[in-house]
Amino acid sequence: QKEVEQNSGPLSVPEGAIASLNCTYSDRGSQSFFWYRQYSGKSPELIMFIYSNGDKEDGRFTAQLNKASQYVSLLIRDSQPSDSATYLCAASKGGGFKTIFGAGTRLFVKA
């Protein structure tokens, strides 16, 4: 079992729709969770991070964390073609342990 799992996609949504990206993690000691966006040929850029159960909103992005279910998600409202990218989920348990990245979900927003 991978430590951080994501559906590889591609996830295809029409412009203006909500894109829902999901991630599960296996280590219950994980404390911090991150979402990165990576455009083709570019390095990852941080979109959101979340530490507590519940929702965290930032503009069109909402991160959701459910520690009991070991589940993290990212919602993108009003999806735009420019949101088309690979989205990486990552988890960290602190204490000097490395951050674990998922393999990423490819999102394609159709104009």
Next chain:
Amino acid sequence: GAVVSQHPSRVICKSGTSVKIECRSLDFQATTMFWYRQFPKQSLMLMATSNEGSKATYEQGVEKDKFLINHASLTLSTLTVTSAHPEDSSFYICSVGRGDNQPQHFGDGTRLSIL
């Protein structure tokens, strides 16, 4: 977030050449930096954790004599790919984290092509 500068952005060189990649933390004194490699359409792979003033910690399967890491100051880590071969062609990315449970911030990456 942390500002990370990585140089060069692109290298094309002949087989057998050694290539040095620099990663600078511009606004944060980083005791730890990370080096990743990413092959086309594949996921990020952590190669090693660079520790200021001490030896790097390499991930399983990564040859430490092949990928030399030096972290001589709190703002600079270097990765040297020694005697590079075509199979070393990849996208190399460094990152900086501000501490436990903090997000990592990535450099722009170095695309290495070995002919």
